Amino acid sequence: MSELLFQGGQLAVTTQSDLLQADIRVLDGIIQEIGPHLQASDQHQVINCSGKILIPALADAHVHLREPGREDAETIASGTEAALAGGFTHVLAMPNTDPPIDTGGMVTFVQTMARNKARIPVSVAGSLTQGREGSKLAEIADMATQGVVMVTDCNHALQDEYVLRRALEYTRHFDMVVGVYPDTPSLSREGVMHEGRESFRLGLPGIPAMAEEIGIERDLRVAHAVKGRIHVQNVSTAEGVATIRRFKERGLNVTAETTPHHLLLNHSALEGYGTRFKMMPPLRTPEDQAALLEGLKDGTLDMIATGHAPHTDFEKNLDFLNAPFGVVGLETALLCVYSDLILSGQLGWDTLIERLSSAPRLLMKSPLTTFEPGHGFECTILDPSLQTTVSRESFQSQSFNSPWLGETLKGGISAVWRGETDLLG
Amino acid sequence: MTEDIPSTPRKDLLTIGELSREEILSILETAKPFKELFTRSVKKVPTLRGKTVLNLFYEPSTRTRTSFEIAAKRLSADVTNFAVSTSSVVKGESILDTIDTLQSMQVDYMVVRHKVSGVPEYIARHTHAAVINAGDGYHAHPTQALLDAFTFQEIYPEMDGHRIVVAGDILHSRVARSVFEVMHQLGVEVGTFGPATLVPDTVPDFVTILTSFEEVLEFNPHVLYLLRLQLERQQANFFPSMREYHRQYGVTLDRFKILRDRGTWIMHPGPVNRGVELVDDVMSYERTLINTQVENGIATRMAILYHLTPEERKRPEPEAGQ
Numbered sequence: 245m246s247e248l249l250f251q252g253g254q255l256a257v258t259t260q261s262d263l264l265q266a267d268i269r270v271l272d273g274i275i276q277e278i279g280p281h282l283q284a285s286d287q288h289q290v291i292n293c294s295g296k297i298l299i300p301a302l303a304d305a306h307v308h309l310r311e312p313g314r315e316d317a318e319t320i321a322s323g324t325e326a327a328l329a330g331g332f333t334h335v336l337a338m339p340n341t342d343p344p345i346d347t348g349g350m351v352t353f354v355q356t357m358a359r360n361k362a363r364i365p366v367s368v369a370g371s372l373t374q375g376r377e378g379s380k381l382a383e384i385a386d387m388a389t390q391g392v393v394m395v396t397d398c399n400h401a402l403q404d405e406y407v408l409r410r411a412l413e414y415t416r417h418f419d420m421v422v423g424v425y426p427d428t429p430s431l432s433r434e435g436v437m438h439e440g441r442e443s444f445r446l447g448l449p450g451i452p453a454m455a456e457e458i459g460i461e462r463d464l465r466v467a468h469a470v471k472g473r474i475h476v477q478n479v480s481t482a483e484g485v486a487t488i489r490r491f492k493e494r495g496l497n498v499t500a501e502t503t504p505h506h507l508l509l510n511h512s513a514l515e516g517y518g519t520r521f522k523m524m525p526p527l528r529t530p531e532d533q534a535a536l537l538e539g540l541k542d543g544t545l546d547m548i549a550t551g552h553a554p555h556t557d558f559e560k561n562l563d564f565l566n567a568p569f570g571v572v573g574l575e576t577a578l579l580c581v582y583s584d585l586i587l588s589g590q591l592g593w594d595t596l597i598e599r600l601s602s603a604p605r606l607l608m609k610s611p612l613t614t615f616e617p618g619h620g621f622e623c624t625i626l627d628p629s630l631q632t633t634v635s636r637e638s639f640q641s642q643s644f645n646s647p648w649l650g651e652t653l654k655g656g657i658s659a660v661w662r663g664e665t666d667l668l669g
Numbered sequence: 670m671t672e673d674i675p676s677t678p679r680k681d682l683l684t685i686g687e688l689s690r691e692e693i694l695s696i697l698e699t700a701k702p703f704k705e706l707f708t709r710s711v712k713k714v715p716t717l718r719g720k721t722v723l724n725l726f727y728e729p730s731t732r733t734r735t736s737f738e739i740a741a742k743r744l745s746a747d748v749t750n751f752a753v754s755t756s757s758v759v760k761g762e763s764i765l766d767t768i769d770t771l772q773s774m775q776v777d778y779m780v781v782r783h784k785v786s787g788v789p790e791y792i793a794r795h796t797h798a799a800v801i802n803a804g805d806g807y808h809a810h811p812t813q814a815l816l817d818a819f820t821f822q823e824i825y826p827e828m829d830g831h832r833i834v835v836a837g838d839i840l841h842s843r844v845a846r847s848v849f850e851v852m853h854q855l856g857v858e859v860g861t862f863g864p865a866t867l868v869p870d871t872v873p874d875f876v877t878i879l880t881s882f883e884e885v886l887e888f889n890p891h892v893l894y895l896l897r898l899q900l901e902r903q904q905a906n907f908f909p910s911m912r913e914y915h916r917q918y919g920v921t922l923d924r925f926k927i928l929r930d931r932g933t934w935i936m937h938p939g940p941v942n943r944g945v946e947l948v949d950d951v952m953s954y955e956r957t958l959i960n961t962q963v964e965n966g967i968a969t970r971m972a973i974l975y976h977l978t979p980e981e982r983k984r985p986e987p988e989a990g991q
Binding site: 440441443444445446447448449516517558561562563564565566 | 763764765783785786787788790791805806807808809840843846869871872873
C-alpha cells in the first residue's frame with residue numbers, strides 16, 4: 245500500500261475556469277481526496293507541487309504513428325514517447341499506415357506492437373473502406389470486435405455519398421463513430437494552401453474554404469438522414485463550425501475536432517514558403533481562427549486533436565508543391581494553447597481539460613482523468629516558471645516538422661503521473 | 670545619385686516587393702549605359718571577370734536562359750548552364766543536395782528558374798552565391814518586370830501618372846504579379862483585363878479590374894501588356910474555347926485598329942500565341958515593343974548582375990596535418 249500526497253499545487257478542474265488551489269491524496273493509484281491543506285501522515289510520500297499546475301492527463305484522438313510502413317518518420321515507440329512528453333497518456337492511432345489498418349487482423353497486429361512498445365495505451369482506428377480506396381466497406385464489425393472505436397479513411401475524403409451512407413448506417417449496430425475528413429477533392433484539386441490574398445501573392449495554388457464547407461455540409465446531411473454517428477476531423481473554417489453547430493441543434497450525434505495550429509496560426513504564416521506550415525486542411529484566415537475559438541468555447545468543437553503527422557526532414561525539404569502535408573503536434577499542443585489562449589484569458593482551464601482530455605477520452609472510451617475521488621490518478625504537471633524552446637533536439641518524435649520550431653513557449657511539462665509513477669521521471 | 674549613401678549590398682533578387690523605388694530606378698539607370706554598349710563592335714565590359722554565373726533551370730526556358738547567358742558574358746563572367754530534371758529531384762536528390770554540390774564549385778551567381786513558387790528564396794537562404802529569381806511558379810519574375818519597366822521608361826521617361834493594362838491569365842502568371850508591383854512602385858496606374866476565372870478578386874488593391882474591352886478603352890492605357898496564354902488552361906475550364914478567348918479578351922483586328930489609332934503601345938513577354946492574345950498584324954505594328962523587350966532584357970539583366978553582391982565565402986579551415 246502506498247500513499248502519495250500532491251501538495252501545494254494548483255488544479256485544473258471541470259467546475260471553474262480558474263485554477264483551484266488544492267492538494268490531492270492518492271492511494272494505490274486512485275484519487276482518495278481533494279482539498280485544501282490535506283494533512284500528510286507518516287505513510288504519505290509528499291510530492292511538492294507548489295507553483296505548479298496539475299492538469300488531468302491529456303488524450304489525443306488523432307495521431308499518425310506511421311508504423312507499419314514509414315518507420316523512418318515515426319514509430320509507435322517514438323510517437324507515444326512524444327505523446328508523453330507533451331502530457332498525453334492515451335492516443336488514437338489513425339489507420340493510414342502502409343499497409344493500412346483495414347482488417348481485424350491488422351488491428352490486432354498494431355495493438356500487439358503497441359502493447360510491446362508503448363508506455364501508454366494506444367487505441368487504433370480502422371479504415372472505413374478496404375485499402376482506404378473509398379469503394380468497398382472494410383470489415384467493420386470484425387474491427388469493432390477488436391475494440392476499434394472509430395473508422396475513417398483519413399485524408400482520403402469519401403467521394404461517394406452512397407458509400408458514406410452505407411458506412412454510417414452499417415456502423416449503427418456497433419459502438420463506434422465514423423470519422424470524416426471533410427473535403428471536396430474536385431475543388432481542392434492541386435491546392436497547397438488556403439485560397440485567398442496570400443495564395444495569390446505567393447503564387448501557390450489555393451484550396452478554397454468551400455471545399456471543406458461543402459464536405460461538412462454533405463457528410464452531416466447524410467449522417468442526419470441515416471441517424472449515423474459521425475466525428476468531423478480537422479475543422480478549419482468558420483462556415484464549417486457554423487454548419488456543425490446547426491446540425492448539433494438539430495440533434496445529430498456529431499462530434500468535431502480542431503487542431504492547435506488552426507486555432508493559433510493563419511495563412512500569413514506561409515510567407516517564406518515554410519513547408520512546416522503546409523498542412524491539410526490548410527491554415528486559414530484570422531476570421532476562421534476566431535470562429536474556431538468561439539466553437540471551442542461553446543462546445544460546437546468538442547475537442548482539440550493534434551493530427552500529429554510526422555514527416556522526415558528530407559520530405560519536408562522538398563519544394564512547397566511536393567513536400568507532404570502535415571505537421572507534428574503532440575509535444576507542443578498543451579504549451580502553445582497555454583501560452584496563447586490560457587495566459588491571454590481567451591480560454592478557461594475548465595474548457596481546456598474538457599477539449600484536451602475529457603472529450604477525446606469519451607470518444608476513445610478511455611477512463612476520465614479529471615480530478616475526482618475514485619478516478620485513477622493520471623496527471624500532467626505544468627511548471628509555469630519554465631520555458632520550452634522548440635528545437636530539432638527537443639523532440640521525442642523522430643520528426644520535427646513543427647510550426648513552432650525555433651519558438652520559445654511559456655511553461656514546461658515537468659512530470660506526467662500515472663498512478664504512482666512519474667512517467668517522465 | 671549621391672555616392673556617399675551607405676547601403677547594405679543586396680545579395681539576391683527574389684521579388685520586386687523587396688526593392689525600394691530608389692533601388693529600382695538605380696537598376697534602370699545602370700541598364701542604360703549597358704544598352705549603349707550594344708551599338709559598339711565590342712559589346713563586352715570586364716566588370717565580372719573571374720566570376721562564375723550558373724544558370725540553374727529546373728524548368729526549360731531557352732529565351733530567358735539565353736538572355737542571362739549573354740548578359741553574363743557581356744560582363745566577362747564565366748557562364749555555365751545546369752539543367753535539372755525535376756522528376757529526379759523528387760525521387761531522391763533534394764534541392765539542398767544540389768545546392769551543396771554547386772556551392773562546392775564556388776559559383777558566384779545563381780540564376781534560378783523553378784516551376785514551384787518559393788524555390789529561389791529557399792535556395793538563396795542556403796547559399797553564399799547571389800541568387801537571381803528567373804521565374805518561380807506563379808509567384809515572381811522580377812527580371813522580366815524590371816526589363817519591362819526599363820522598356821516603359823524608354824518611351825515615357827517620367828512614368829508617374831501613366832497607365833498600363835495587363836491582360837490575360839493573371840492567376841497563373843508570375844509576370845503579371847511582378848509587373849503589377851514594379852509599375853505600382855514607379856507610379857504607373859495599373860489595370861487588368863481577362864476572364865473572371867483568371868483574374869481573381871485577390872489581386873492587389875491598387876489594381877483596377879476591367880471587365881470588358883470598352884472598360885479597357887475607357888481606362889485608356891499608354892501600354893497594353895498582353896500575357897502569354899497557356900493553352901492547357903482551356904482543358905481546366907477556365908474558358909470555353911480559344912476562339913471565344915480571342916474575341917472576348919484578345920486583341921482582334923477591329924480592336925487593333927482602335928489601339929493603333931490611339932497610338933497605344935503593345936508589350937508581351939513572349940513567346941506570342943498568334944490568333945489568341947493578338948492578331949498577326951500587331952506583330953508588325955511600329956508600336957509593338959516585343960523585340961525591344963528582348964534587347965532590353967540583356968541590358969537590364971547586366972544591370973541586375975552588376976547590382977548584386979555575393980556573400981564573402983569563408984575558406985574552409987585546412988585540416989591538421991595537411
